[in-house]
Amino acid sequence: MxxxxxxxxxxxxxxxxxxxFRAVGDGHGEEPDVKTTCQVLAGRIDGQVERLGPIVxxxxxxxxxEPERLRAAEFEAxxxxxxxxxxxxxxxxxxxxxxxxxxxxxxxxVGQAAQGLRDQELLDTVTAGTQDTARQLAWLRTRIxxxxxxxxxxxxx
Amino acid sequence: xxxxxxxWGPRTPHTPGAAWPVRVDQHLEEGLTESDVDRWVxxxxxxxxxxxxxxxAVKDGRMVGVRGRAEDVVNRGRLGPKGLYGSWQxxxxxxxxxxxxxxxxxxxxxxxxxxxDLVVRRSKELLNEVGPLSHGFYTSGQLFLEEYYTLAVIGKxxxxxxxxxxxxxxxxxxxxxxxxxxxxxxxxxxxYTDIDVCDALFLFGHNMAETQTVLWSRVLDRLEGPxxxxxxxxxxxxxxxxxxxxxxxxPLPGTNQALMNGLVRELITRGWVDHEYVKAHTIGFAELxxxxxxxxxxxxxxxxxxxxxxxxxxxELFGTKDRVVSxxxxxxxxxxxxxxxxxxVNNLHLLRGMIGSPGRGVLQMNGQPTAQNTRETGADGxxxxxxxxxxxxxxxxxxxxxxxxxxTIPHWAPPTHAMQIWRYxxxxxxxxxxxxxxxxxxxxxxxxxxxxxxxxxxxFVVAQDGFxxxxxxxxxxxxxxxxxxxxxxxxxxxxxxxxxxxxAVEPPGEARSDLDIFLDYARRMxxxxxxxxxxIKWKDAEGAFDAWRECSRGRxxxxxxxxxxxxxxxxxxxxxxxxxxxxHRFPTDPDYCExxxxxxxxxxxxxxxxxxAKQPGGRAFLKAAEYVPGPEQPSAEYPFVCTTGRTVYHxxxxxxxxxxxxxxxxxxxxxVEVSAEDAAELGVAQGDVVRVESERGAVEVSVRIxxxxxxxxxxxxxxGYWDTDSxxxxxxxxxxxxxxxDPVSKQPVFKVSSVRITKREG
Numbered sequence: 001m002x003x004x005x006x007x008x009x010x011x012x013x014x015x016x017x018x019x020x021f022r023a024v025g026d027g028h029g030e031e032p033d034v035k036t037t038c039q040v041l042a043g044r045i046d047g048q049v050e051r052l053g054p055i056v057x058x059x060x061x062x063x064x065x066e067p068e069r070l071r072a073a074e075f076e077a078x079x080x081x082x083x084x085x086x087x088x089x090x091x092x093x094x095x096x097x098x099x100x101x102x103x104x105x106x107x108x109x110v111g112q113a114a115q116g117l118r119d120q121e122l123l124d125t126v127t128a129g130t131q132d133t134a135r136q137l138a139w140l141r142t143r144i145x146x147x148x149x150x151x152x153x154x155x156x157x
Numbered sequence: 158x159x160x161x162x163x164x165w166g167p168r169t170p171h172t173p174g175a176a177w178p179v180r181v182d183q184h185l186e187e188g189l190t191e192s193d194v195d196r197w198v199x200x201x202x203x204x205x206x207x208x209x210x211x212x213x214a215v216k217d218g219r220m221v222g223v224r225g226r227a228e229d230v231v232n233r234g235r236l237g238p239k240g241l242y243g244s245w246q247x248x249x250x251x252x253x254x255x256x257x258x259x260x261x262x263x264x265x266x267x268x269x270x271x272x273x274d275l276v277v278r279r280s281k282e283l284l285n286e287v288g289p290l291s292h293g294f295y296t297s298g299q300l301f302l303e304e305y306y307t308l309a310v311i312g313k314x315x316x317x318x319x320x321x322x323x324x325x326x327x328x329x330x331x332x333x334x335x336x337x338x339x340x341x342x343x344x345x346x347x348x349y350t351d352i353d354v355c356d357a358l359f360l361f362g363h364n365m366a367e368t369q370t371v372l373w374s375r376v377l378d379r380l381e382g383p384x385x386x387x388x389x390x391x392x393x394x395x396x397x398x399x400x401x402x403x404x405x406x407x408p409l410p411g412t413n414q415a416l417m418n419g420l421v422r423e424l425i426t427r428g429w430v431d432h433e434y435v436k437a438h439t440i441g442f443a444e445l446x447x448x449x450x451x452x453x454x455x456x457x458x459x460x461x462x463x464x465x466x467x468x469x470x471x472x473e474l475f476g477t478k479d480r481v482v483s484x485x486x487x488x489x490x491x492x493x494x495x496x497x498x499x500x501x502v503n504n505l506h507l508l509r510g511m512i513g514s515p516g517r518g519v520l521q522m523n524g525q526p527t528a529q530n531t532r533e534t535g536a537d538g539x540x541x542x543x544x545x546x547x548x549x550x551x552x553x554x555x556x557x558x559x560x561x562x563x564x565t566i567p568h569w570a571p572p573t574h575a576m577q578i579w580r581y582x583x584x585x586x587x588x589x590x591x592x593x594x595x596x597x598x599x600x601x602x603x604x605x606x607x608x609x610x611x612x613x614x615x616x617f618v619v620a621q622d623g624f625x626x627x628x629x630x631x632x633x634x635x636x637x638x639x640x641x642x643x644x645x646x647x648x649x650x651x652x653x654x655x656x657x658x659x660x661a662v663e664p665p666g667e668a669r670s671d672l673d674i675f676l677d678y679a680r681r682m683x684x685x686x687x688x689x690x691x692x693i694k695w696k697d698a699e700g701a702f703d704a705w706r707e708c709s710r711g712r713x714x715x716x717x718x719x720x721x722x723x724x725x726x727x728x729x730x731x732x733x734x735x736x737x738x739x740x741h742r743f744p745t746d747p748d749y750c751e752x753x754x755x756x757x758x759x760x761x762x763x764x765x766x767x768x769x770a771k772q773p774g775g776r777a778f779l780k781a782a783e784y785v786p787g788p789e790q791p792s793a794e795y796p797f798v799c800t801t802g803r804t805v806y807h808x809x810x811x812x813x814x815x816x817x818x819x820x821x822x823x824x825x826x827x828x829v830e831v832s833a834e835d836a837a838e839l840g841v842a843q844g845d846v847v848r849v850e851s852e853r854g855a856v857e858v859s860v861r862i863x864x865x866x867x868x869x870x871x872x873x874x875x876x877g878y879w880d881t882d883s884x885x886x887x888x889x890x891x892x893x894x895x896x897x898x899d900p901v902s903k904q905p906v907f908k909v910s911s912v913r914i915t916k917r918e919g
Contacts, residue, residue, distance in 0.1 A: 138764075155586050156585070
């Protein structure tokens with residue numbers, strides 16, 4: 001059974017995602033809504049990681065390095081390097097969007113397995129996680145749409 | 158009569174449901190009697206959101222007095238201290254009478270042509286160089302409907318910029334947001350006559366005794382009459398309202414959402430829910446129930462630092478009284494999780510079906526007299542006529558009405574909110590900022606930042622006002638505006654009641670109405686529709702009102718059956734019915750609603766598809782959100798929570814009330830309120846001067862002991878620097894407040910800042 005591989009993938013992708021939200025929030029302190037919302041969302045992802053505990057115990061986990069690789073590719077300058085300016089904000093939020101999408105589809109895959117296994121606890125965890133991921137994606141999409149015209153058209157230099 | 162000492166005047170109690178008795182308040186310039194008055198001119202007071210109808214006394218071409226209109230539904234003749242002593246007393250003081258332009262760093266007088274040429278030249282340069290996104294407009298809650306609508310058409314159809322908002326973002330944005338989230342569209346559900354008949358009254362973060370004195374008189378007439386209603390106050394301070402309350406809940410600032418989740422949970426677990434009503438007329442009960450489940454009275458008591466039994470008692474009163482009215486204001490609107498907490502008030506009413514009939518209603522209040530009109534006309538972050546920015550049919554309607562291409566009207570995202578407009582200016586992408594009728598250099602949070610933005614070389618600032626203010630002093634062009642009594646127009650109060658305000662006197666010097674200034678700009682900019690005709694076809698206030706009637710036709714705020722003719726004489730008239738939602742059908746239909754809603758925790762927008770999938774079909778939304786701790790918590794370094802607010806004797810940044818001798822004498826200087834326990838611990842006594850300091854700035858003010866709960870201090874926000882000689886920035890409460898806002902309404906969080914207090918030596 002390869003569920004352990006996906007539990008591991010989920011686990012590490014959630015941790016990566018929480019770190020990434022915090023990094024983007026801290027890096028854009030001059031956008032107070034971004035900072036605050038990133039912190040709130042990161043805190044909720046921590047909660048998801050916690051709820052994954054019993055699942056990890058039940059099925060075990062194989063850690064994969066994909067999310068870290070993905071993150072390293074997206075955040076070119078590593079953990080500290082939030083980009084600056086309006087376009088920088090859009091790009092950083094877009095990276096978060098990509099990472100969140102990765103988590104989103106990982107939840108989907110694990111959810112399918114949960115159905116096959118008739119594991120109600122896992123299904124509940126997946127449902128809550130999917131809802132949270134949908135919220136993250138919705139916020140990112142909202143904020144990117146608001147910021148994009150000004151960043152792409154009106155910013156100079 | 159001395160309304161400085163006796164703020165609310167004599168009582169006129171009445172039995173529940175009887176008409177509120179008439180009591181006419183009048184004040185004339187010293188030495189004058191009624192027989193000296195040449196004529197009385199119809200208007201309504203603009204010194205709070207209540208909109209008390211009044212007549213202005215005119216003698217020899219000057220305003221010399223004011224008298225409440227007995228026949229009006231809003232005030233039945235009454236006026237408060239600000240209306241009596243601050244309505245006209247400023248009119249022939251140090252007014253702006255000529256345009257000013259900045260030359261070699263100094264503002265110098267000039268003529269209108271020179272000033273407007275400068276404005277138009279810069280505007281056209283930037284349109285060519287960058288496009289409309291270089292332009293931002295920051296207006297007020299003080300202009301008239303006609304002026305806002307004209308400004309909205311200039312911005313949205315003339316220039317095509319989404320960057321338009323008002324200082325209403327600071328006062329009323331959450332009222333609008335909460336109504337949209339719950340009911341699908343803005344529009345005050347209740348009416349003041351509900352107060353005359355209710356048997357329970359809940360004031361959520363609403364210090365009505367100081368913010369709307371005439372409305373509080375109305376409440377006092379019930380509290381001191383037969384069949385007194387019970388009163389519940391939610392306020393961290395021991396206000397007059399709290400002193401009259403049967404239950405006073407004083408949650409720590411920043412914890413309103415926990416408190417509200419607790420109240421909703423009590424209603425559900427104690428069985429005070431009308432399940433048939435909830436099933437027939439609402440969506441979202443299961444999620445609401447699940448969300449509030451952890452908020453037991455004990456848990457809430459711990460978070461909010463209140464007594465769990467007080468919470469139980471308040472819930473019981475809400476759950477068991479037959480006719481409950483709730484009002485909500487800045488204690489909720491300017492706090493952390495503002496929209497979420499305000500929606501919970503709507504939820505309480507929906508859970509009991511307590512809406513749409515006499516004595517059963519919600520009043521999501523406004524802070525300013527004409528705030529409602531910025532929301533309606535789209536001079537703030539909304540579209541005209543409560544239209545939905547993400548509904549292409551609504552954009553089509555506006556495009557047809559104005560005869561422009563739909564793509565001209567920015568609708569790719571919600572109109573830009575004020576805090577973001579200032580951020581874009583800070584980043585240098587908005588380079589033309591036109592400020593009308595407001596004083597952001599005192600009223601916005603984090604003033605050192607606001608001043609720095611206004612001083613930026615790359616930002617061209619136009620400021621339009623009746624006086625020189627802290628803001629005009631940092632502008633590139635200053636335009637002298639006519640004020641209330643010096644121009645025609647209409648405005649709408651917190652309960653949708655529309656009043657006509659007629660011109661009583663000529664503006665001073667070369668001052669012009671805001672309407673005339675906007676029309677002049679439009680003419681000089683040569684704005685056209687797609688057939689080459691002039692875009693703005695009206696030339697005066699009544700013409701603008703008639704254009705607005707067409708724009709609003711068929712929308713929730715439908716003015717089409719109102720006219721200047723109907724508004725002359727008699728009482729003000731509400732749009733819609735006296736009370737909305739008597740049929741329990743809410744404006745949530747996807748083709749009709751003003752907004753598809755948001756996630757209350759993050760502000761993420763609901764997509765049109767997601768919204769349609771809910772099939773609201775005229776049902777209201779029971780929106781829910783967990784409580785999350787605020788981003789700024791007291792620390793060892795900054796141990797107190799500071800809230801800011803109003804005093805009864807002043808309005809806003811005192812541009813008018815500070816020029817009234819009586820009001821100025823009643824509250825001449827700012828102060829800080831500290832609890833007796835905290836004062837003892839700090840070793841300070843009444844009158845001692847202390848430094849109140851946050852991470853962002855500090856003020857030096859004298860101490861008043863009392864009224865606050867321990868750990869909480871209060872600063873009035875009215876005081877700035879125009880009437881001081883010093884160059885220090887040590888008086889304005891907003892030196893301390895943070896640039897931070899609610900995720901849905903985008904209203905700044907003025908009520909929660911961490912501060913420290915030190916006694917000034919020597």
